[in-house]
Amino acid sequence: MNVMMLLEMAASGFGDRVAVQNGSDALTYSELFGAAGAAASELSASGCERMAALDVNSLAIPVGLFASAWAGMPFAPLNYRLTGGELDALAARIAPSYLVTEAERVKGLAHLPDTTVVAREDFLARATTGKEGDPSWSMDPDEIAVLLFTSGTTGAPKAAVLRHKHIVSYILGSVEFGASSEEDAALVSVPPYHIAGIAAIASSVYAGRRIVQLPGFSAEAWIELARSERVTNAFVVPTMLVRIIDALENSGDASLPHLRALSYGGGKMPLPVIEKAMKMLPGTDFTNAYGLTETSSTLAVLGPDDHRTAAASDDPPIRQRLTSVGRPLPSVEVEIRDPEGRVLAPGERGEICVRGEQVSGEYLGRGSSVDADGWFPTRDGGWLDAEGYLFVEGRVDDxxxxxxxxxxxxxxxxxxxxxxxxxxxxxxxxxxxxxxxxxxxxxxxxxxxxxxxxxxxxxxxxxxxxxxxxxxxxxxxxxxxxxxxxxxxxxxxxxxxxxx
Amino acid sequence: MALLKVGTRLRSAVCNTEVMVVAAPQHDVEVSCGGAPMIDVAQERPPGGSASPDAAQGTAMGKRYVSEAGDLELLCTKPGEGSLGVGEILLRPKDAKPLPSSD
The missing domain is CATH 3.30.300.30 (ANL, C-terminal domain)
Known part of the structure; x- marks a missing residue:
């Protein structure tokens, strides 16, 4: 198993479709496949052991993700807001690495030991003009695909380890191959060092959906791009949705005529915000996705029908579901446990524990927190209602x-x-x-x-x-x-x- | 016959079908396509073969095929005319429940 296989299938199934677009630059699936192969040769020749990307959403992100998989190296997207000592510390943890970044940052990173710093434009130029690699990536499901440094709201960042089997299982379990039509486009505005940014690439590639990248988020730029690129799908974190809704309201034009589906996650969505968003965008399907970096993204979804049923209901338990994260994916099991590990009944609050092939629960150098039976304690607190809707109530530590x-x-x-x-x-x-x-x-x-x-x-x-x-x-x-x-x-x- | 490993890629000996093993049973198993045992993807397909009529419903790209017991699962990475099976028994396509796009 290798995430490259997802791209290989897309390139052979719909090679001429645009895979990813950034401003006026774009790559078709065939071109993305070719670029991944050429970049993989470059990575292998570099003698580095990992690829890092210190970059906003750019073509270098999908090319880097797949090239790393092809070359058998972990791909580590880094937070581009990091500077100085914080960045040096992360770079040291993944050295020797091949680090792609914006041209203006190259000089300032020259001091990093065992790090080959390459400007994004040079990386892409070599990838798109280089010789296509030999399609002979490893199919070992246990190799590391991605290293993601978690946000560290509770301490120093930890590097979550996602192996090929985790990401591929997630995609196979949640996305139908080639299910998108040629007109579909997904707007990706979450940064590439966020699990949702990585999941968006893998999901869209497998579905055959054009990825439209927004390098830096602002509500106005997001709305403009959604309209001009006829965006049909998008994922946002709650703070982005708050700003988008405000901007739509202030501009006096709330239309996003092509946006069929808007999913959100990555933090708690306040009820008034989602209620307002649903009223302002009645033609858009809303999906709440709950997941963690350590679980290769989404574990549970509150789908469009759930949203509408809950919003239209006067029955408090049903209406309350608008604040839930919905039900687990078919490939994911959820249990609520007390501090002694006992499984709790519906309605009882405890720690959310999950099991499934997409669940990694592993940190670099710290091993796995998955137990012998495959259960991962998320450290998120919550409860299930009688019909299996999951309510998340923040970190257990809080x-x-x-x-x-x-x-x-x-x-x-x-x-x-x-x-x-x-x-x-x-x-x-x-x-x-x-x-x-x-x-x-x-x-x-x-x-x-x-x-x-x-x-x-x-x-x-x-x-x-x-x-x-x-x-x-x-x-x-x-x-x-x-x-x-x-x-x-x-x-x-x-x-x-x-x-x- | 051999123990299959997750991630292994196989090729049909009689049509264009290629698969990847997504789940494998703990015992030896011989996977067939078009009625003929599948071969390693690195091997060339022998010339002149064709799918046997009892195993010629075809495979579809991106479709997953499972055994009755559910312990063997193959992902079709290249489609062809043959049907996947173990011995005489054909694998069935796995029904995918449509999920809302979440990312």
Whole structure:
């Protein structure tokens, strides 16, 4: 098994179709296959052991992904926002590497030991004019395809290891070969160092869908590209959707006439945002995808029909499903477990554990956290409803323990977000002499909707219970997020405690 | 007969079909296509063969084929006229449940 096989099938099935497009540059499936082969020869000749890409979405990303697979090297996309010591540390962990980056960065990276730094344009020029390689990639399913440094919201970045068997299993289990029509186009705006960016390439290639790359996200650029390129499918993280919806509203033209399917994931989607998005784009199918880097992307989906049924229902348990991540893929099993590892019943909160061939659960140099029976504890907390819909309530490590009672920040945040004055919020536990931990909240209010601490406390108390009511609420202009929309809770907590 | 390995690629001896092993049973198995045992993808197809009429429904690109027990699964990476099987029994195409595109 090798992810190259996905591209080989696409090149032989629909070689003349455009595979990937970036501005006025494009590669057909045949050209992408050829470029991967030529670049693979270059990688093999370099003597390096890994390929790294310190780049925005560019043609070098799909070419690099497949060329690495062809050459039998792990592909490591790096966060292009990293500089200085952080970047040096990551580069050291993957050396000796062949690192492709933007031309203007080449000089500044010359000091990296055991790293061959190549400008993106030179890499692509050699790939597209070089001699086609011999199609003889390894089919060993256990070789490493991709190394992804996780966002490190809870500490130093760890490199998640995705082997060929994980990615290929994910694609075979979730995508029908050649299912897309020639008119279909997927807009990829998540950065390449995010699992969704990698999954988008593999899925689109296998489906035969044209990938339209957006190098740097802005809502205006995204909307413009979606319209001009007649984009039919896209994936966004919640913060992107918030901005897109705002921009559509402010421009007075909410039409995205070609966009059939918009999927979202990578963080918690506030209920008011998805409700508004569905109203503004009635012709678009929404899908919520829940997954982790360590699971080769999507584990569970809340599909378009689920969205419509939930949004139209007055029955609270059904309506609540709009805040769920739907049901597991057919190839994935989900269990909720307590801290002792016992499997919990529907409705009970615990840790989400998953099993399936796409699940890696492995970090470079740290081994696998998958147990003997194949189960991976995600460290995400959540619960299943009676019909198997999965609700995710944030990281287990973020759970607040107040006087022996466990509470998830997500549950309290959901209630706060339902208040018309609350635009955004974060709930964290802070040390408390009496209770061990106390519930604290930081709230961003909507312009022209002032609200007091007491009003919000009452709002939560009426809907949950008094123990879950934040004893302290502070107001801010914005919350700290990383660039892919993950809330940095550690920073919220540190700030509340006066540590930053 | 031999133990199949996941990731192994096989070629039909009588048509253009090529497959990759996606799941393999823990016991020896001989996979056939068009009624003739499949060969390693690195080998050349012998000239002049054709699919036997009982195994000529054809294979489709990207389709997965499974054994009755479900322990053998092959992905068709190149289509041809022959049908995949083990012994006399043909593999059946695996029904794929359509999923919404999630990435």
């Amino acid at each position: 759970v607040i323990v107040r006087g022996g009672e466990n509470m998830s920040p997500g549950e309290i945040e959901d209630v706060l977000l339902e208040h018309e004055s609350v635009a955004d919020c974060a709930v964290v536990g802070i040390p408390d002499e009496q209770w061990g931990e106390a519930v604290a909240a930081v709230v961003v209010t909507r312009a022209d909707h002032p609200v007091s601490e007491v009003e919000l406390q009452l709002w939560v108390k009426e809907r949950l219970r008094s123990s879950r009511t934040p004893s302290r609420i502070e107001f801010r202009n914005e919350l700290p997020y990383n660039e892919t929309g993950k809330l940095l809770r550690r920073r919220v907590r540190a700030e509340l405690l006066g540590e930053s």
